[in-house]
Structure formats: structure tokens, C-alpha cells
Amino acid sequence: MWRVSGTLETQAEISAEINELDGKPGEQPRRDYPPYRSSLLRHPTKSLQYADPEEIELWAPCFGQRDVGAVEADLTIQHSGEPIGERIIVSGRIMDGDARPVAHQLVELWQANAGGRYIHKRDQHPAPLDPNFTGVGRCLTDADGTYRFTTIKPGPYPWRNHLNAWRPAHIHFSLFGTDFTQRLVTQMYFPGDPLFPLDPIYQSITDQKARDRLVAVYDHDLTMPEYATGYRWDVVLTGSHRTWTEEESS
């Protein structure tokens, strides 16, 4: 049974805090973002220390076909039956900050099922688990930096940040570049979600143009006839610190 705590703030109170910070400059999420209550005791309060990368930080870990099975890119075929929900293709390119494709690199994702429920043991949302959907996938980018997953469109789900808090539907992504310094974990959203203005995680990026970059676009060229609709989401990592030869860049 879903119980509502009397001590939680209302959406109106959280929205007022969100609106106060909205529009402040910054391409990255604010580390100190009080509307996201879990961040209060977990964000550094001191300035980040500027560092020039040492040799190890100019390189990223290497993954290969040994690490990732081809079946892991299709989240709809991991069990004996078909998962419930809207089948989708999610694909795009991973580029670095200098427009170089990030080739043959690991991409990981995880997400809720169509009902907004994670398989995670701590997810207590009373929506059904789907025995045919784990919601976890991996793939390697190709030489062009392109990744591609087949999955189910996740549902929005409630959380306890405040009273009646709901996360917009999203897919978590974990990405590597060619440098250690390019590591990125983020979330991809779906266009036109009415929960965007209400969500303190999405809104922790206070620059609208920057948070727009987390929203996939519907792409009819990715849509497969009588099979799945397609969403395109491209990723730009921070710039590489390495000195690239022409050969490496090509």
C-alpha cells in the first residue's frame, strides 16, 4: 500500500525552488541543487581542484567483443517471452568535444519497464514487474561512433523527493570516451514529456539549451515497419586532452 508521508514538501514548494534557479548559466547539472533533496549532504561544497591530466588520464579503458554479447543490445529478447510495452529503437552517435567519433567503446543502459517499475529490489513502486524485461543493456559503438539498442519505452514513476513527485520517462546511459576525463553517466528523455518542468533531476541543469540535449528526437528513419518506432539521441563528450595524430583521428 502506498503511504504518503506528512513531512514531504509539495510539488508547488519544489517547483518554486526550481523556478528560482532556472536559467542560471551552466552546461552541466549544478552539484549544489537543493530541489533534489538527496543532493543536500552529497555534493562537494569546495571548488573543484584544477588538474592537468597525467598520462593515465589521457587514456580510457578498452572494451571489446569479449566484454559484450551481441544479444545485450536488444532488451526485448533476453527472456522467453516478449516484454509488454511500446517497442522502440534508440540509436545515435557518440562524439567527443572535437567532433571525433568515439569508436568501439562501451555503452551501457538501464531503465524501468513500461509500467515504470525497475527490477531493482529497492524499487517499491506498486506497478507490475515484467518477467520478460530486465531493463539492462550494453553495446559497443561501431567505427562511426554509432550505438543502437532495441528496447521498450519506459514509463514515468513516482519517487519520494517530495509529495507526488514523478520522474519523466528516461533511460540511464553510461558512456566512456577515449580519455578517462570524458566519463559520462546521464539520462535520456523522450520529447514533449509533461513532467519536465516538475522534475528536480532534469532541472538540475538550469540552462534550457543544455538540458534539451538530453531529449531524444523521434526519427522516422529509425522506425522499422510493423516493428518499432525510432528515437535518435546523439551524445557529445567533453574534449580529449590527447594530442591526436592524423592517423588516429581518421
Add this chain to the structure above:
Amino acid sequence: MTTPGQTVGPFFHDALPYADGGNLVPPGSAGAIRLHGHVYDGAGDPVPDALLEIWQPGPDGAIVQQAGSLRRDGWTFTGWGRAETDASGHYSFSTLRPGGPDAFFAVTVFARGLTDRLFTRAYLAEADNAFLAGIEPERRETLIAVPDEHGFVFDVRLQGDRETVFLSFPRHRSAD
């Protein structure tokens, strides 16, 4: 323009951790050392839903470019590992000692409540370099892993008096 980060959230455990993620080499094998510690929040409480990744050279100081981190064969040292914190906020890696002058483990920290990943370094000894010299002594010690019986202890404090020094690299700076 760069794609922004977002929190890893509370539900990464079925996706990111994997068998032997923290065992870059089998525990107890020849040359294996332990790198472990706790992650704490600003109240000094352990963070039970954090995730750490380490990236390091081999004992000879050379950069490793070997696949196989996700499906370890027990013989190939890949230089990279991933470990989640347990209910007491503790994480643990079994690895080799990184070689080279001023050797350190490059560390990435993720957690529910942390809006974006953090980078830091776990140096094996107080090294004599310009980077460490440029940090005030009481903060510098947050970057030094402390020797213990099997290796080193490296605690991460996300906030507070002894807050860990976290790093920003030159190509991040438009994002600060």
C-alpha cells in the same frame, strides 16, 4: 555543445556492477593488493549507494589497453575496475600496485544524490609534484591512500570538513 551528466540514481545495481568488477586481479593472487575504503556524506554517514571506478597503469607504469574488464579471465590485467559500496558504505578492489613516479589510481565517483560524476586521485604516497604541492596540506591528505595490511585505504568524503579534493580538467572548464 557537451551533453550534460545526470545522477546515476538509486537503481544502477542491476546494470553497472558485475561479477569480479572490483577484482582486477583475483584476491590473494601473486602481487595482489587491496584498495578499499568508505564513502561518506556531509553528515559523516556512510553512502550505501555509491559506485567507484578505478583506472590505473600496470606495475611497470605502462598504460594498459586490454579488453576483458567485464568478463575477466583471471589472467589479463585490464587496469580498470568498478565496485559499488555496500550497506556500510564500503567498497573494495583487488588490484596490482600502479607503477611509475607519483603513481596514483584515477578514481571516478558516482552516487544517488550526486548530480554528476566526480573525479579524484588516490596517490600511493605523498608525492613530490607540483599538483600536490599546490593544494593546502590539510586538503592534500584527502588524496593520499593510507597503507594497511593488504594494501591501501582510500576514503571518499563527498562533503564537509575533510571533503575529498575532486578534480576539474582543462577541457571541462567551460562546464564549471
